[in-house]
Amino acid sequence: MRLLRFGPSLVFVRSSRVEELVKFLRNFFGINEISADDALRESSELDTIIVPTSEKEWKTFIEPSQRVFLIRMCCDSVLKELFNSNPPAERINLGPHIILFRVPSNIKRAVEILKKRYGGEEVSLISGIEKGEERDTLLVITEKKLSKPVGFEDIKATLLFSGKNFVELYHELRTYLPIIMYKVLPEGFREITIKLYDTAKRYDENVERLLLVLEDLDLGYAVNEGWGWDYPRPLMRVKIYKVKLLTWEKPERVKFLLKGLEYRGYRRLCDIDVFVDGKRISWTSISKKYNSKFELAKAAREELERLLSEDVKKKLHKIEAKLLQEGAHQQK
Numbered sequence: 001m002r003l004l005r006f007g008p009s010l011v012f013v014r015s016s017r018v019e020e021l022v023k024f025l026r027n028f029f030g031i032n033e034i035s036a037d038d039a040l041r042e043s044s045e046l047d048t049i050i051v052p053t054s055e056k057e058w059k060t061f062i063e064p065s066q067r068v069f070l071i072r073m074c075c076d077s078v079l080k081e082l083f084n085s086n087p088p089a090e091r092i093n094l095g096p097h098i099i100l101f102r103v104p105s106n107i108k109r110a111v112e113i114l115k116k117r118y119g120g121e122e123v124s125l126i127s128g129i130e131k132g133e134e135r136d137t138l139l140v141i142t143e144k145k146l147s148k149p150v151g152f153e154d155i156k157a158t159l160l161f162s163g164k165n166f167v168e169l170y171h172e173l174r175t176y177l178p179i180i181m182y183k184v185l186p187e188g189f190r191e192i193t194i195k196l197y198d199t200a201k202r203y204d205e206n207v208e209r210l211l212l213v214l215e216d217l218d219l220g221y222a223v224n225e226g227w228g229w230d231y232p233r234p235l236m237r238v239k240i241y242k243v244k245l246l247t248w249e250k251p252e253r254v255k256f257l258l259k260g261l262e263y264r265g266y267r268r269l270c271d272i273d274v275f276v277d278g279k280r281i282s283w284t285s286i287s288k289k290y291n292s293k294f295e296l297a298k299a300a301r302e303e304l305e306r307l308l309s310e311d312v313k314k315k316l317h318k319i320e321a322k323l324l325q326e327g328a329h330q331q332k
Contacts, residue, residue, distance in 0.1 A: 002146045002215055003102045003177055004170065007138075008043040009075035010062070010095030010129065013087070014055040020088045021052045025069050028085060033067040041151035043070055048078040051095075060095040061130045064152050096132030097166035100140050100150060101173065104248055106184045107141060107156045113183055114139070117176070118169070120159030125152065128160045137166040139173075145218045147309065178223050181246060192220070192251050193275040194243040194258065195230060202326065205319050206270040207241045209261055213304065216312040219254055220247030255281045257307075259293075260300030264320050 015021040026032060034042075039049045050069040051062055062068070071078050075094070082092070103110040114120060120139060123131060128138045141157040142150050161169060173180075181189065198206050214220065224244040229237050247254060255274040262272055274281045283293050290296040305313065 002218065003181075003221060004173055005100050005146050006045045006166075006170070007098030007100050007140060008040070008047040008049045008070075009078075009097070010049050010051065010060065011075060011078060012051045012053055012057070012060055012093040012095060013082070013089045014053055014057060014091040014093065015087075015089040016055045017088045018052055018054055022067075024087050025050060025052060028081075028087070029069060029071055031069060031071070033069055035064065036062050036066045036068050037064040037152050039068050039070040041149040044072070046074045047072055048075045050078070055090045058093075059130055060093055060133065062095075062126065064126075094134035095129050096134065096136040096138045096160070098138050098140055099166060099170055099173070100142060100146055102144065102146050103141055103156075103180075103184060104143060107143065110141065110180065110184045111157050111159065113180055114159055118159075118161060118164070118172075120161045120164075123158050123160045125155055125158045128158050132160050132162070135163055135165075137161045137164045137169050139169070147216055147218060177221065178246065181221060185248070189220075189246045189248050190251055190276065191223075192245050192247055192254060194245060194254075195228075195273045195275065196241045196243075196270055197230065197238055197273075198270040200326075201239075202270075202323060203239075203241060205323055206261075209269075209316055209319055210241075210243070210258070210272065212312050212315060213257070213261060213308070214243070214245070216308055217257065219249055219257070220245035251276045251281060252286050255283075256286050256296075256300050257304060258300075259283065259286075259297050260302075260304040263294065263297040263301070264324060266294060267324060269320065269323055 013021060022033065043049065048071040050071060051066065111122060115122065125140060132138055139159040139161065140155055142154045143156055144150050144154045196206055196210055214222065222243055222245055226242065228240050228242045230240045231237055251274060258272045258274065262268060262270060283296060287293065287296040290299060308316065
């Protein structure tokens with residue numbers, strides 16, 4: 001589960017010739033204006049939103065319906081392009097940095113914890129942008145998955161941290177996340193361990209597939225991951241990749257979905273086991289309506305194909321095509 005990501009940068013370009021500035025930006029970047037709400041919803045991590053305004057304005061301010069430009073470039077690159085192109089503008093101001101934080105539920109409790117630990121001021125997003133400046137950070141809290149677009153209507157709370165470096169705050173939050181989640185949802189999650197094993201030692205591809213699915217489906221928060229050893233039988237040691245996950249999904253649901261990664265058709269790509277409290281969930285315990293593990297894997301794969309984003313499916317299929325090709329060569 002991805003709980004943190006950077007938001008877009010806000011660049012306020014001030015001009016005494018606003019209409020000329022808008023025309024310049026439209027032609028220079030080859031895009032049209034959209035509403036600020038759509039720009040926020042469509043923006044990816046570290047994109048830039050340019051807000052053209054009158055040179056008489058000094059405060060950073062934005063309305064959901066305001067017309068802006070969403071640039072698919074990081075802020076420093078956008079500023080370089082503007083500086084080198086001599087736009088019809090007198091001044092540029094930067095808004096506060098934005099970090100998006102996903103809390104699955106109990107937003108009020110999360111806000112209390114964050115304010116007590118970091119001293120942020122609770123604001124609306126609009127007032128936070130107006131109050132905040134380039135040295136400040138806005139923490140935007142939502143219940144929505146961060147792999148999906150987040151619009152104004154998805155924002156449940158916003159905290160303004162005056163003078164707080166956004167990179168520093170991001171790293172502090174990332175370190176403190178498991179504790180925040182435990183305090184917010186003490187009974188709402190389970191800790192499970194996922195172990196991946198591949199007899200053909202193609203760990204790079206299989207670990208990538210596993211992590212792609214965990215993140216895209218938002219199945220949990222990885223508190224620890226890395227290499228280890230497993231002992232399926234006495235005196236037999238095998239290398240594994242292990243992920244310790246805090247999840248709000250039922251462990252059986254996670255096991256079912258990951259079964260879809262073990263096979264492609266009738267070709268086995270890897271073994272993935274899920275453990276709860278040190279006990280392995282067997283495939284037979286989740287296959288009551290399936291006659292074999294192949295039927296179970298087929299149903300799980302169909303569910304994955306339905307749920308995964310198109311971008312991740314393309315990546316997954318490309319990796320699996322390589323695995324299947326390598327496997328065919330080994331059989332010859």
